Amino acid sequence: MNLExxxxxxxxxxxxxxxxxxxxxxxxxxxxxxxxxxxxxxxxRTFAIxxxxxxxxxxxxxxxxxxxxxxxxDENPRWKEVVEPRAGVFMHHLELRAVDEIDDEVRAWIxxxxxxAR
Numbered sequence: 001m002n003l004e005x006x007x008x009x010x011x012x013x014x015x016x017x018x019x020x021x022x023x024x025x026x027x028x029x030x031x032x033x034x035x036x037x038x039x040x041x042x043x044x045r046t047f048a049i050x051x052x053x054x055x056x057x058x059x060x061x062x063x064x065x066x067x068x069x070x071x072x073x074d075e076n077p078r079w080k081e082v083v084e085p086r087a088g089v090f091m092h093h094l095e096l097r098a099v100d101e102i103d104d105e106v107r108a109w110i111x112x113x114x115x116x117a118r
Contacts (some may be wrong), residue, residue: 001036013052016064019099020050023107027114045069047117048110062095066106068113078105
């Protein structure tokens with residue numbers, strides 16, 4: 001599968017992913033790794049993952065989820081969930097439903113995750 005084929009049947013998810021990619025790729029040198037279920041962004045290590053719950057949950061899930069690896073827990077109520085998969089790495093999951101939700105706050109979180117991954 002290539003990036004053009006990913007989410008081809010999920011137009012709302014695809015539009016959000018395109019907007020999100022533009023922001024993430026703009027923070028610095030980033031590589032992308034596409035799998036069947038997600039698009040990972042790396043800068044030394046993975047710092048962001050975009051995935052579409054709708055691929056599996058249909059209309060019940062958000063069109064897109066952004067997962068960011070941060071070195072500390074952020075208590076902002078916008079996060080759907082925050083987990084610590086290993087010591088010192090906190091995965092923050094943000095549901096995205098509209099492009100305008102990719103705002104300055106989200107851009108700052110992406111930048112923090114990018115810097116922490118380098």
